[in-house]
Amino acid sequence: MTRFRAGIVGAGVAGASCAGKLAAAGWDVDVYDKARGAGGRLSTRRMEQGWASLASPFLSARRDPFRSQLRDWVRQGWVAPVRGNIWQGRATVSWAQAQLQNHYRPTIEPSQLVHHLLGDARLHTLSPVAALQPRTIVLENGRTLGDYDCIICSVPAPQALPMLDALPLLRERLGEVRYRPIWSFLMRWEGGPAADVIKFDDHLLNLAVRQAFNGSGLWAVYSSHEFAETYLEAPIEEASTRAASALMGLLGLPCPVDVEAAHLWRYALPQTSVGGYWLGDRENRVALIGDSIAGAGIERAWESGQRLAQALLQAEEELAI
């Protein structure tokens, strides 16, 4: 029996969900990521007291396939429905009152969720990819990895475009996609509202989420897109100082805020996307997935990986030629 080989670029939710599904069906799957570990925009920051997340704070499901995936993760003890209070400028309301159903938070490191998705696929970290060619992945160090039955690219459009010189059809479609940035910070402060989530009605800051480990008083604070566009090229210290002083003003805090970490997500959320779940160049056997194609959010990214895997499994006969 033919054992098909897939080479996947990007170990975020989309790449991992596709990789794991193909590997579970018996494919030989390599996943290459430039980072130290899997996760992408679900990656984790290790702290002395435990882990914290500067990346996506919530997972939410609007439709069934991802809902049942989340229910399965609840059973495994990997995610839990969000409970607690949200402070919304004037009042504190409960999560249910805010009508935010089907929102979950990881109870294990978010990057571990992505590892679970990867299943039996082989993950190659610290492996930045420079170019994609039919059946071949070229790493930045010049290594050529070839003979794949199918190549899948699962990175944000602006990072995918430089890889696609040999694939003009895909390049052209991806060129339409625009992303907006977010700065996120891990901050600690005294006082402030007794809540688990703070939703700012402000042009500088968007959201603050109390970190999971109890009693640490550590929060992840997310800027608005406008803030991140203003401080896109600013040094980390400047962006941190601006965000901390905005936060002090918004919450009326008497003492300075400690900023323990900061990260600029240059490609945080797609403003536009190609549409559909995946985009393929059938002749060259290369496909694109992820939120550049399917739209913003973990659910869409996960679904895009699943849908492409399903399509590939259905097309096995064609691939065998």
Ligand SMILES: Cc1cc2nc3c(=O)[nH]c(=O)nc-3n(C[C@H](O)[C@H](O)[C@H](O)COP(=O)(O)OP(=O)(O)OC[C@H]3O[C@@H](n4cnc5c(N)ncnc54)[C@H](O)[C@@H]3O)c2cc1C
């Ligand atoms: C701050 C923030 C908050 C968010 N909040 C939410 C939320 O509350 N709910 C929600 O549903 N969604 C949220 N999102 C969006 C969600 O995280 C993304 O839509 C989703 O994770 C995208 O997954 P992906 O697999 O498409 O891409 P990514 O997770 O970005 O994965 C792409 C991977 O490709 C790798 N890569 C890039 N270039 C190369 C290269 N040249 N070679 C090798 N590897 C490469 C990267 O290292 C990365 O691991 C948020 C995003 C951010 C940044």
